Amino acid sequence: MVENLVIVESPAKASTIEKFLGKNYLVKSSFGHIRDLDKKNLGIDVKKDYEPQYIVPEDKKKIVAELKKLAKEAKIVWLASDEDREGEAISWHLYEVLGLRQDNTKRIVFHEITKDAILNAIKNPRFIDLNLVNAQQARRVLDRLVGFEISPILWKKVKPALSAGRVQSVAVRLIVEREREIQAFNSTSSFKVNANFFTEQKKGSLFSELDNKFTDRKVTLDFLNKCQGAQFKITDIVTKPSKKSPAAPFTTSTLQQEASRKLSFSVGQTMAIAQKLYEAGKITYMRTDSVNLSDTAITMAKDVIIKEYGEKFSNPRQYKTKSKGAQEAHEAIRPTYLDQFEIEGSATERRLYDLIWKRTVASQMSDAALEKTTVTINISTTPEKFIASGEVMKFEGFLKVYLESTDEENEESTERLLPPLKINQILDLNYIKATERFTHHLPRYTEASLVKKLEELGIGRPSTYAPTISTIQVRGYVVKEDREGITREYQEITLQNLTITEKKLKEITGAEKFKLFPSDIGMIVNDFLVQHFKDILDYNFTANVEKEFDEIAIGNLGWTKMIDKFYNPFHEKVAITTETSERSVGERILGADPVSGKPVMVKIGRFGPMAQIGVATDEDKPRFAGLLKGQSIDTISLDEVLDLFKLPKVIGSFEEKDVLVGIGRFGPYLKHDNKFYSIKIAEDNPLTVTIDRAIEIIGIKRQELLNKVIKNFSEDANLQILNGRWGAYIVFKKENYKIPKTKSAEALTFKECMDIIKDGSTKSKPARGKKKKS
DNA sequence: CAGTGAGCGAGCTTCCGCTTGACTT
Numbered sequence: 001m002v003e004n005l006v007i008v009e010s011p012a013k014a015s016t017i018e019k020f021l022g023k024n025y026l027v028k029s030s031f032g033h034i035r036d037l038d039k040k041n042l043g044i045d046v047k048k049d050y051e052p053q054y055i056v057p058e059d060k061k062k063i064v065a066e067l068k069k070l071a072k073e074a075k076i077v078w079l080a081s082d083e084d085r086e087g088e089a090i091s092w093h094l095y096e097v098l099g100l101r102q103d104n105t106k107r108i109v110f111h112e113i114t115k116d117a118i119l120n121a122i123k124n125p126r127f128i129d130l131n132l133v134n135a136q137q138a139r140r141v142l143d144r145l146v147g148f149e150i151s152p153i154l155w156k157k158v159k160p161a162l163s164a165g166r167v168q169s170v171a172v173r174l175i176v177e178r179e180r181e182i183q184a185f186n187s188t189s190s191f192k193v194n195a196n197f198f199t200e201q202k203k204g205s206l207f208s209e210l211d212n213k214f215t216d217r218k219v220t221l222d223f224l225n226k227c228q229g230a231q232f233k234i235t236d237i238v239t240k241p242s243k244k245s246p247a248a249p250f251t252t253s254t255l256q257q258e259a260s261r262k263l264s265f266s267v268g269q270t271m272a273i274a275q276k277l278y279e280a281g282k283i284t285y286m287r288t289d290s291v292n293l294s295d296t297a298i299t300m301a302k303d304v305i306i307k308e309y310g311e312k313f314s315n316p317r318q319y320k321t322k323s324k325g326a327q328e329a330h331e332a333i334r335p336t337y338l339d340q341f342e343i344e345g346s347a348t349e350r351r352l353y354d355l356i357w358k359r360t361v362a363s364q365m366s367d368a369a370l371e372k373t374t375v376t377i378n379i380s381t382t383p384e385k386f387i388a389s390g391e392v393m394k395f396e397g398f399l400k401v402y403l404e405s406t407d408e409e410n411e412e413s414t415e416r417l418l419p420p421l422k423i424n425q426i427l428d429l430n431y432i433k434a435t436e437r438f439t440h441h442l443p444r445y446t447e448a449s450l451v452k453k454l455e456e457l458g459i460g461r462p463s464t465y466a467p468t469i470s471t472i473q474v475r476g477y478v479v480k481e482d483r484e485g486i487t488r489e490y491q492e493i494t495l496q497n498l499t500i501t502e503k504k505l506k507e508i509t510g511a512e513k514f515k516l517f518p519s520d521i522g523m524i525v526n527d528f529l530v531q532h533f534k535d536i537l538d539y540n541f542t543a544n545v546e547k548e549f550d551e552i553a554i555g556n557l558g559w560t561k562m563i564d565k566f567y568n569p570f571h572e573k574v575a576i577t578t579e580t581s582e583r584s585v586g587e588r589i590l591g592a593d594p595v596s597g598k599p600v601m602v603k604i605g606r607f608g609p610m611a612q613i614g615v616a617t618d619e620d621k622p623r624f625a626g627l628l629k630g631q632s633i634d635t636i637s638l639d640e641v642l643d644l645f646k647l648p649k650v651i652g653s654f655e656e657k658d659v660l661v662g663i664g665r666f667g668p669y670l671k672h673d674n675k676f677y678s679i680k681i682a683e684d685n686p687l688t689v690t691i692d693r694a695i696e697i698i699g700i701k702r703q704e705l706l707n708k709v710i711k712n713f714s715e716d717a718n719l720q721i722l723n724g725r726w727g728a729y730i731v732f733k734k735e736n737y738k739i740p741k742t743k744s745a746e747a748l749t750f751k752e753c754m755d756i757i758k759d760g761s762t763k764s765k766p767a768r769g770k771k772k773k774s
Numbered sequence: 775c776a777g778t779g780a781g782c783g784a785g786c787t788t789c790c791g792c793t794t795g796a797c798t799t
Contacts, residue, residue, distance in 0.1 A: 009793060032793025039788090059795095086792050140790075147789025154788085161787040168789085275794085287792090463791055583780095605779045616780070624779050648777065664776030676776060 002026040005074035007067065007094060009081050012279050013113060017080075020115040021122075026074070028067060030081065034060050035093045037140065042148050044141055046567070049560045052141060056097065064097060071098045076106060079128070080121070083109035084327035085553065089136035092128050102127070112294035112331045113284070135553040138562055142166070142545060145567060146536060149574045150529070158525055158584050159604070163475055166542060167460045167468055169529055172477045173537055174453055175445055176518045176526040183635060185441035189490070191220040191434040195377075195386045197232065197427040204419035205430060208377060208388035213437075217491060220434045224495045226381045232427040235385075236376035243367040246398040248291040248319035249332035249360050252462035253455045255286070258359070260448030261405040263351055264514075266480075267447045267466045273352045274333070281336055282343050283356055287462040288330040289455075291319040293360070297331070300338040301364035309400060315366040324458035325546050334360040358402035365398035373418055377427060390418030407449055431496035438488070444515040447480065459542045477522030483630075484682065485511030520609045520633040524586035532577045536570075590638040598622075600641055602633045607665070609633050611641045626663055629681050643687050652691030659694050661686050670694050677701050715750045732757050 004025040008014050011029040018027040035054040037043030045051040056064050071077050077100055079091035091107055094100070106125035110117040147165040154162040193210035214220040250258070252271075259270040274286035293301070298316050305314040321328065335357050343353050371394055377386040393399075445453070451465045460468055472478045485508040492503045518526070530537050545566075551557040587603040598614035609627040616622050625644040627636065648662030648671075660671040661679070668679040668686035677697050679686050684693060710728055711721040720731045721739075728745030730737040730753055737756055739745055 011794075030793080031795095033791070036791095037789090082792085090792065136791090143790045145789085149788095151788035155786095163788045165789045279794090461791060463793080468790085607778060610779065612779080622779085624777090626778085662777065665778070666775060669776060671776080678776095 001073050002070075003075045004078060005067075005070050005076070006078040006080050009087065009090060010285070012281070013285070016113050016281070017118055020118045025078075026070065028070065029063075030067065030090060030094060031060070031063055033086070033090055033093065034064050034067075034097060037144050043144060046571075050141055050563050050567070052137060054093070067094070068098050071100060074104075076104055078122070078125070079105060079107045080109070082329035083111065084329040085132055085136040085139065085549070087329060088129055088132040089140075092130070092133040095128060111290075111292070111329065112296075114294055114296050116296075117294070129553075131555045132553050134559040135549040138552055138559040139545075139549055141559075141563055142566065145563075145570070149571065150533060150536075153532075153574065153578055153581075154525060154528070156578065157581055158528060159521065162521075162525060163471070164525070164529055164533075166536065167454075167464065168471050168475075168477075169526070169537055170457070170459055170539065170541070171450060171454060171468055172472050172518065172522050173526050173530065173539075174450065175472075175478050175516050176523050178442060178445060179518050179523075180634075182441045182444065187438045187441070189436050189438045190215050191217070191491075191493070192437045193220070193223070193432060193434045195232075195432045196430040197377075198430050199419045199421070199427070206375075206388055206419060206421070206427065207416065208375070208386040211385050211387055214434070217493070220493055221500070223382065223384070224432060224434065224493060224500050227379060227429075227432055227495055228498055228500070230382070231380040232386070232429055233378050233380070234375060234421055234423055234425045234427065235378045237373065237421060237423055239371055239373045241394070242370045242372050244370065244397075244399065245367045246362045246365060246402070247359065247404040249293055249334055249363045250356060251289050251291060251321075251323070251332060252287050252465060253289070253323070253451050255333055255356070256451050256465065257407075257448040258355060258405060259352060260446055261407070262355060263348075265348070265352070266514075267451055267469050269348070270352065271466045273348050276345070276349055277343075277353055277356075280343075280345070282340075282345075282353060283336060284332070284334050285330045286333055288328075288333060289321065289323055289326040289462050290328040290330055291321050291332045292328065293318065293334060293363075294331055297334055297338065297360075298364060301361055304338050305361060305365055309365070312395075313365050313397065313400065315397075316364050319363065323455050324543065332360075359404075362398040362402035365401065366395070368393065368397035368399045369395040375418065375421060388418065390416055392417065407443065407452075431494055433495075434493040436490040436492070438490070438509070444512060444517065446514055446516065450516060457539055457542065458546060472522075475521075476519055477525060478516050479519055480514055480516055481512075482514065483510070483512040483517075485509050520586060520604060520627075523632075523634055524584055524604060527586075528581075528584045532581060533573065586633050588633060590636075590641055593642070600638060602627065602636055602641060604633070611636075611644055613645065626665075628663065628686075629667060647686060651689065651694060654691070654695050654698065659691060659698075661689055661694070670697060672698055710745055711748070713750050713753070719750070719753055721745050721748060721753070730756060 002024065006017065006021070006025055006027040007030055008017060008027065009030055009032055011031065014027040014029040018025065021027065035056050038053045038055045043053050045053065077098070079094055081087040081090040095105060107128050108121040108125050110121040143166055147163065150164040151162065154164060191214040193214070195208050195210070197206040197208070199206050214223060255274065256267040256270050259265040260267065265273070271286065274283065277283045278286050302314050302316050333356060335353065338357070338361065341357065343350060371392045373390045373392070375388040377388065379385065447469045450469065454460045454465065473480060487506050488509045489504055489506055492505055494501050535541060548557060548562050552559045552562060585603040587601055589599055589601045591600055592598065593600050593613050596613065600611065600613050602609065602611045605624070607626065611625045611627060612622050614620055614622040623645060627633070627644070631640065644663065648660050650658045650660050652659050654672060657673045662669055662671065663686060666678070668681065670677040670679060679689065679697065708723050709720060710723055713719045718733050721728055722731055728739055730739060739748070739756065743752070
């Protein structure tokens, strides 16, 4: 029997702490929350003052039973869950469920996993803070009420199995509104003018930009005409020191952003890799909103920096959090041992570790010192000026290790090293080039930039960013995809050797990679929610209720009182909306069909977005067509819809059989000789695909099928060895069998195959259907 | 796998935040 039982939230933490505490302490983990509201119904007795109906979920019963047993044997139970709202609630639930008593229970907290911090916590126990617990109950109950009362309205009015919630619905709203801004955006163009001068007998060159942009071609030409034969003189040189400071150590959100920008990881991937590193003891806890480093970490960093880079590079500092609603129960994300420059592990683990190491070390290094020089160049014939700017690094500082990336698209910079220059120097013009540039719409969100935005709004927590991003995609509100850019023409006008030449050039614009786009369902659900639940969809809703949770946490407000004030008007709104709102299928009438005169509309059907000509009556059946991937109810035009009804059609013949192009359940396809061939929208347009291209597609598919077969057997046509996604496998009568790793697929004989089949142990199970509930 | 598409409708779906495994393909 052990005298002291310590309960923390995470098992990795438990084993670390146990080492610090010695034999008299047994450290166990609760694996997060051990109780939650009943899931089968609302889980709240609204009539009994919102009494929560807590149950221990199935997958937590085992750990609860074990803790209960250990608690009974221990003299003192130390509740050491995190020091935040959720952590306090975990301690309280443990207290209740394990049947603890005041006299044998102590509540302790620490923000860093160091021996000093733990021992210090043990010396300063307190009791469970019920006000903080109540703030958590209010948070929990509010989220349940919002989610479980609004979602069923969506099932009724839009589509079954949809969901709404305080966090996810706002995330979707951000994406829908950004998309609409982008659709409404009108790009304008202007001419950016750069000049390049010779210096020092044509050895060097000086690059500069005009302090003005011209709105059209004519004004630009006028300007260039004036510059022909003009004199260019340096009138001013200003040199100013400047500095750059390192970014704060990683939190969950900034780690997700940097791993996305620098390593192209999705937020889910980043968290999965970080979890591995954490469990291996390589980094501190990865779900945190704090930028704090422990004293030991700061000392460690200082030692490493002085040893590796020298005294001048060291600048120990502590950062302050800027994010709204941060609870700072943990340290920032950092390497456990800063003197471990690299680690063993998979490539992604090593890369993420490297990123964390650099960020942490850089945060403890000196500012970089720069010198910025701005040179003004007058033009004798016109008041505009050219500006050349240069930057010289005086001291590298933290930049030796790491520089944070930004979300902005990389605009070409004119800042570079300048050649030696003097005031009143006359410059010899090489060329002036005016390039037409277009204004940009705001960028679409990536997973990581959406997390950043949510954090700014104080919505969601480190532990939920990745799951939220996943939920809105799983529900089909949002898709992450690439979009190909379009080719755009732009003009370039050059003055060189006293002649002006004009060129038309082409560039690709608007290409997107791994960006979040709202789906039709996402837009319809969003519009419905914004219309009927404006206050909950408000970007400040969370911030406002957080203020009330804070009041509850300091004992100024009763939690059921707060909920009551929210629930009464909310529930009434739910009832009214259920009663009176129209079914919402996002129907949009685009005009009349030029052939029949019947109305043409788009809306959400049973199987997704569709177009329809005519309305169902007793004698008339409407015609239907599914929308293509990439088309949206919100933006599709009448012509595009009419095109959809031109399919299916025969586009020619091949091997004396018709080739048909159509759009089916799984997108556009070719049909030939009763076989189907998918058409990829990114590569071909089903409406304009030619017979020649169709034959090519058929050929490619046939070749793929040939490559797929590794071996046929004359003994039995049912038996084949095929090449699949996971290597070679055996197919026999439509069942798949794995090939033991010891055998080579090509060399297998008929008998060996039949033995494998008879044995049956490597038979693959049928593809998993819908997840069974646990 | 491939031209579905409202109306009677079984029973089900859903929230946010703590934490890790179980699972194939």
